[in-house]
Amino acid sequence: MKQVNIGMIGGGTVGSGVFNALRENSELMAARTGVRLVVKKVAVMAYDERRPYPIDRALMTLDWKDVVNDPEIQIVTELVGGTGIAKTMVLAALEAGKVVVTANKALLSAHGPVLFAAAKKAGTNLYYEASVAGGIPIIKTLREALVGNRFERIYGIVNGTCNYILTRMTREGAAFDDVLADAQKLGYAEANPTLDVDGHDAAHKTGILASLAHGFWVDHHDIHVEGIRPLTPLDIRFAQQLGYTIKLLGSVRLAPPAKAAKGKKAKTAGARISVAVSPTLVPQSHVIANVNDVFNAVFVSGFPIGDTLYYGRGAGKDATASAVLSDLADAGLDLTHGTLGRVPAFVPCAKGTVVPFGETSSRFYLRLTVLDKPGVIAKVSAILSKAGISLASIVQPEGHEGEAVPLILMTHVASRAAMDKARAAIAKLPAVKGPSLLLPVEDFA
Numbered sequence: 013m014k015q016v017n018i019g020m021i022g023g024g025t026v027g028s029g030v031f032n033a034l035r036e037n038s039e040l041m042a043a044r045t046g047v048r049l050v051v052k053k054v055a056v057m058a059y060d061e062r063r064p065y066p067i068d069r070a071l072m073t074l075d076w077k078d079v080v081n082d083p084e085i086q087i088v089t090e091l092v093g094g095t096g097i098a099k100t101m102v103l104a105a106l107e108a109g110k111v112v113v114t115a116n117k118a119l120l121s122a123h124g125p126v127l128f129a130a131a132k133k134a135g136t137n138l139y140y141e142a143s144v145a146g147g148i149p150i151i152k153t154l155r156e157a158l159v160g161n162r163f164e165r166i167y168g169i170v171n172g173t174c175n176y177i178l179t180r181m182t183r184e185g186a187a188f189d190d191v192l193a194d195a196q197k198l199g200y201a202e203a204n205p206t207l208d209v210d211g212h213d214a215a216h217k218t219g220i221l222a223s224l225a226h227g228f229w230v231d232h233h234d235i236h237v238e239g240i241r242p243l244t245p246l247d248i249r250f251a252q253q254l255g256y257t258i259k260l261l262g263s264v265r266l267a268p269p270a271k272a273a274k275g276k277k278a279k280t281a282g283a284r285i286s287v288a289v290s291p292t293l294v295p296q297s298h299v300i301a302n303v304n305d306v307f308n309a310v311f312v313s314g315f316p317i318g319d320t321l322y323y324g325r326g327a328g329k330d331a332t333a334s335a336v337l338s339d340l341a342d343a344g345l346d347l348t349h350g351t352l353g354r355v356p357a358f359v360p361c362a363k364g365t366v367v368p369f370g371e372t373s374s375r376f377y378l379r380l381t382v383l384d385k386p387g388v389i390a391k392v393s394a395i396l397s398k399a400g401i402s403l404a405s406i407v408q409p410e411g412h413e414g415e416a417v418p419l420i421l422m423t424h425v426a427s428r429a430a431m432d433k434a435r436a437a438i439a440k441l442p443a444v445k446g447p448s449l450l451l452p453v454e455d456f457a
Contacts, residue, residue, distance in 0.1 A: 029329025218262030227362030282363030
């Protein structure tokens with residue numbers, strides 16, 4: 013049985029979780045793969061830092077270069093996170109000819125093409141199953157199991173923190189700030205929750221999925237991102253009454269071909285896709301509406317497979333460890349059989365563009381706060397009608413104190429640009445008070 017040596021960079025919560033899982037399951041993995049994976053060295057911030065699982069002191073070093081420069085180490089796992097020193101570490105390992113396994117979605121989102129090029133130049137490979145949706149093997153699914161499919165739509169609940177907060181708001185009618193505070197106490201949210209609740213973590217993951225699905229790298233700056241801070245218990249309740257649940261949804265959709273200017277031929281520049289992260293109304297009858305708490309799910313619709321759903325824990329030391337162990341097994345087998353290029357990290361195989369968000373279309377939920385007096389609904393409806401937007405329903409609930417009351421509008425399919433323009437015009441009406449909220453409605457049709 014061939015032995016493959018591993019060097020780990022990062023020995024905190026995730027790193028020690030990977031170390032422990034590999035120690036517990038190394039014999040099982042060896043029996044299944046015929047390759048024995050052995051941790052030779054672990055770079056840590058401090059020998060006595062708090063970690064959920066112990067790491068043998070004899071294996072630890074305080075210098076990550078000891079891992080990268082060790083000639084006996086064939087695989088380097090990067091479990092540090094971030095886009096600063098992590099990029100330096102990963103590039104150094106690749107340039108040294110090491111195979112790299114990472115769980116770092118932010119690093120891939122920001123610097124993926126640079127890292128993939130470095131791996132190709134060095135004749136090695138980069139594995140990153142743990143970067144999206146934790147323990148759900150969605151990277152392997154897109155690249156291997158569904159390699160013969162054309163992907164029409166991908167939707168993902170890929171941030172456990174936001175899903176936990178929205179689940180609690182839905183079940184209890186609680187306010188965002190109160191649930192966030194509880195999530196921080198329970199360890200589901202960071203002390204600074206911005207990356208999660210403002211949608212950026214989900215955007216990193218959604219961009220990676222979009223890139224793999226469509227064969228060109230999606231720049232994270234091209235992704236429209238909205239978070240869950242503006243949501244109120246009122247929005248949750250109204251969505252329920254209308255038959256919907258609000259989820260933070262990452263979406264990747266094929267867009268219609270570009271229209272040619274009058275008298276000119278349309279340009280063919282490959283696939284046109286929309287990529288966005290936003291709180292979204294999803295039908296309560298759809299399975300993805302019932303993905304709750306810290307769980308993740310990715311819905312993939314393709315040809316010829318049709319609709320598929322992948323569900324599981326999306327974060328945490330154990331879910332991440334499972335995905336990292338999967339990559340370590342693949343890397344060990346590829347090293348043993350001399351097939352490091354069998355499944356390249358990323359192959360730019362198509363031309364394509366991310367369309368501006370204003371060009372996308374959907375149904376919409378619009379919540380306004382207006383003065384409770386005659387003629388207001390007529391004025392709002394007139395603005396929407398002028399913008400070519402048709403209303404599906406209007407709800408103005410009774411029982412609200414004060415002069416200003418909520419007004420909920422559901423539209424038929426409209427362009428985002430038209431909705432934004434109409435929303436801005438509505439905000440100028442004297443009877444409209446306070447900020448509005450505009451959310452897409454996804455019917456999965």
